[in-house]
Amino acid sequence: MExxxxxxxxxxxxxxxxxxxxxxxxxxxxxxxxxxxxxxxxPMSLAKAVSQANLPEAISKELMEKETKKFHRKKDxxxxxxNNFLISAMKRSTDQDGTLTMDSLVSELRSSGSDEVSAELLxxxxxxxxxxxxxxxxxxxxx
Ligand SMILES: [Zn+2]
Numbered sequence: 451m452e453x454x455x456x457x458x459x460x461x462x463x464x465x466x467x468x469x470x471x472x473x474x475x476x477x478x479x480x481x482x483x484x485x486x487x488x489x490x491x492x493p494m495s496l497a498k499a500v501s502q503a504n505l506p507e508a509i510s511k512e513l514m515e516k517e518t519k520k521f522h523r524k525k526d527x528x529x530x531x532x533n534n535f536l537i538s539a540m541k542r543s544t545d546q547d548g549t550l551t552m553d554s555l556v557s558e559l560r561s562s563g564s565d566e567v568s569a570e571l572l573x574x575x576x577x578x579x580x581x582x583x584x585x586x587x588x589x590x591x592x593x
Contacts, residue, residue, distance in 0.1 A: 453489035455496035457503065460484040465503035469498045536572055540565065544592065551590040 453502040454470035464478040465487070473480050487503075490496040539562055543554040555569040573590060582590040 453491045455493055455498060457485050457488040457490065457499045458484040459503075465500050466502045467493075469493075471562040494552050536564070538569060540572060548591050549585065550582065550590045550592070552563065 456468045456470065457465060457570075458468050458474070458476075460476035460478065461483045462476060462479045462481060464476055466472040466474065466477050466484070468484075473482065474484075476484055488499060490499060490529050539558050540550060540555060543558040544550045545554070550573070552569055552573065555573065559565065559567055559569055569570055573582060576586065577590070581593060585591050585593055
């Protein structure tokens with residue numbers, strides 16, 4: 451038998467637990483219109499999942515902020531090295547022809563949470579260091 455403990459979500463938005471074969475009404479609104487979200491192998495993991503899923507928004511936000519801070523700390527460590535993180539962001543913004551464009555770097559930096567780093571500055575630095583050569587108004591190639 452595999453994972454007979456179910457995490458359910460009710461149409462009212464409340465998460466609750468259910469064991470396979472049991473019909474459980476929502477503890478909040480007593481409705482039976484719930485959907486199975488996930489399965490768990492034991493009641494302990496299910497209980498944990500239920501309480502996490504039902505966390506009030508304020509608390510989840512706090513957790514999110516903690517995670518974000520952790521991420522920033524990690525990033526700082528990487529920047530302490532050889533700017534590997536930024537260089538790999540630049541590599542990721544390079545297309546198959548080896549062309550790096552300002553727009554792709556800007557969106558790459560944005561999606562990796564490095565908004566504060568200017569794409570122009572990065573490219574300018576890479577040009578100075580002889581890593582990139584300008585091939586168009588807003589495009590560069592790696593040397
Ligand atoms: Zn409900």
